[in-house]
Amino acid sequence: MATRALEIAGPRRSAWRQALENVPIHVFFIVAGVLWALPAIGLLVTSLRPVGLFTVTGWWTIFTGTGGQVGIDNYRHLFDSPLLAGSFVNSILIAVPATIIPVLFATLSAYAFTWLNFPGKTIFFLLLIALMVVPLQMALIPVAQLYGFIGPPGIVKVFLFHAAFALPYATFLFRNFFLGIPHELLESGRMDGANDWRIFRTIILPLAYPAIASFAVFQFLWVWNDLLVGLVFAGNTPPVTVAILQQMRNFGSSVDVISAASFLSVIPPLLLFFAFQRYFVQGLLAGSVKG
């Protein structure tokens, strides 16, 4: 089961009897669970209510039956607005290549760092680790100037930036994984006369599936959830985060589309989260210091 990823082997001794002795702890967790779930429920309910009600009654009044009618009208309005509806397409067009490109390049470079010898290998790798934590703010301005000269479309600007910025972290992650692959596997491949490219393709890549999945889930979410890079580079093809932010200047009067778009935008990440929970947590823990 996917949920097993967060499982931690606690003390199993008569769990339920122990549970009864811990009433204050249960109260604590009920309160915590409510505190963490309620704000998100507030978003969902707000997205189902007419905008006029937002400044009149609280979203929680629908639970007491005094909150007026709910419906999916806001979501319909969302798709009447070409900017917001288009932004979901933009987000996909950005996040997919921004995930695939670093997988292609970083698996190759990690292979080189793990099993090939070349001059300056250690230095390069230390440099790579150092670059991993460089804040992406350090790259925004020079890349903006560079893009100014070349002038690719906004979507390409955004996914190229994300792809490049993911390379050090991806290489690091894949190399750590490759180190766990027994050397004998490669040796036997060489014995059979396979070259590096063939070994990489037929032996390493299939084994690297868990590492690729961890990285891909993490990177897709990173890019999907990104705001800053989109703001700087996307221009008139904004990803969904940027499109929502642009509406927020008139929060009170646009809260219908804002809440509906926000709720829609969290569905892909949450689906990935539940489907790939194990990879998700691994990728996140490994990538949490990324620039």
Added chain:
Amino acid sequence: MIYPAVATVIRSLFNRTGETFVGLDNYLQIFSDGRTFHAIQNNIIWVLIFPAAVTALGVLFAVLLERVPYRLVIRTILFMPMAVSLLASGVIWRIMYEQNPDTGALNAVVASVANAVTHPGHYQGARPSQPDLVQGVGDGYQLSQLLAPGDVAHIGFIGFPVAEIPSGAKDAQEPTAQAGQIAGVVWRDFKPGGGGTVGQVEPGKLGLPDMTVQLVDSGGAVKSQVQTNSTGDFSFAGVGSGNYRVVIPAQNFHPAFGGVQWLGSTLVTPAIILAAIWVWVGFATVTIGAGLATMSRDLLEAARVDGATEWQVFRRVTVPLLAPLMIVTFITLTINVLKIFDLVYAIAPGSVIPDANVIALQMYLLAFTGLGNFGIGSAIAVFLFLLVIPVMAFNIRRFRGER
């Protein structure tokens, strides 16, 4: 990636247009420009509060979760905000922080406590319709003339929304006083739809129920206190002879709690930090929980067998063993908070952005909005980079140690 880093350093030494070499001027400007310096100050507040608070909560949640069988459900709920965008979390908290207690969930909670303590009156903003009703103690009113038993009081109010009148209010009636009584009426001296005479109790003018009326004797002591009924009538029976004053005390006009201005200039940074804690606690809980899982149970059991209390076990065994993981979590959170951007930009309304500003946001605002000053933007980026260098050194050392 080396090229951009070097290019940024070089660009930070030039002016806005990039034509003139200005040396370290851009760096000096970071500290002399009020807005940028305020962003640095705010970021210091973030660094001081956020990583420590999240790590501490992470330890608390992780340790307590070990003791319940439904830990998976709670851990999943706590972790979900990590999966969604900070912008979406920002929208969520923008809704939570609405100032009006009728629409903002947080202020609704605060208001229910505040109103239970202060008892807001029904008739906020009401003012007398006639000059003989004058300002009394505090925000209360009193009739300027004194009344004796057998007299009646006419107390008209205007200037408040009809929604404040409790439902069930009926048209006011001309009061009559029995012998030994002081009676009166409190009414809304306004006829909807126009017409009517000011100061007259007429059909179409509502009585004001639940108004507290006091009878004060010549010594200033409150002799009796009653509530008006559904037509706004009140009467004090068994009043001894003498002159009395009819007082409408201030409690009738107490404003209800108006809501904490969470996103005003003073509270906006703490409010956004609170939202950030909500987002990241799941991360700390999972990292520290992973450490707890690998911890030796024997040590804990040994301590318990030796008669240590749960607190001693936690303090002397669990915390020291978890210390390395707590440090890693703390450092990770520190890097993240130095670069915090999305949440601040999403939650802070445009007018309070200068009060909520942080380094990464100011860098974006200066470099990519308005005139677009790449010089000072680069300088701020380099400054941010210098702040994370110690962390980078720590990472490299750990890597060297691993080999």
